[in-house]
Amino acid sequence: MSKANRVIGVMGLGLFGSALVKRLATKGIDVIACDRMEKHVNDLEDCLTIGSVGDFTDLDFMREAGFGNCDIIVIGTGENLEAAVLGVINCQELGVNHIICKAKNQRFAQALLALGVSRVILPEEESGYHIADVISRQSIEDLINLDEETAIVEFRAPEKWVNVTLDELDVRQKYDLNIIGIRKHLKETLNTQFQPDYRFAKDDIIVAVANNEKFDQIDYLERL
DSSP: OOTTSOEEEEEOOSHHHHHHHHHHHHTTOEEEEEESOHHHHHHTGGGOSEEEESOTTOHHHHHHHTGGGOSEEEEOOOSOHHHHHHHHHHHHHTTOOOEEEEOSSHHHHHHHHHTTOSEEEOHHHHHHHHHHHHHTSTTEEEEEESSSSEEEEEEEOOGGGTTOBHHHHTHHHHHOEEEEEEESSTTSOOBOOOOTTOBOOTTOEEEEEEEHHHHTSTTHHHHO
């Protein structure tokens, strides 16, 4: 394992856990993972620093599998509360206190939060909220809420911006937008080195930090 990297533990390699492992691997992050099913572990062999077949409710197994070396552990099986609780207790016993758990409902989440986990994820609920936020805002390509007041938004340049420079628009003052990147299409690398004299083109995709209240106004982008 690379000493420079944080080590992430993933317990349970179903759809959620396996997707997490694959994404972490693309970022070069060391991952220790386990699942009861050997096939699940073998399918992710190329993405794992250490992969073990076993039960994370067994403290001895977790210790031997190296989970005590993790900076963060994600418990990715959200169906069995008893198993999740034992997993959390085992993580704490190993000295890992940054624990993220998947849960199937709010009651499940409350029980895990009471144990002191760092975060509980309700995947279906969170994805539903995310899609609702995106489709309810005109012209928005994507949105990530940072808190109740602030979001990172990705949107296409409004028609009124075409052939106008960033400096001329003065978007921070006029629209409470802090532009952090621009690209020509969704798959292009984000350009963060643009200058104040950058002139917007049709279909430019802009990434900015924005005020949520203004983006909740349906006609906001239409008025830019």
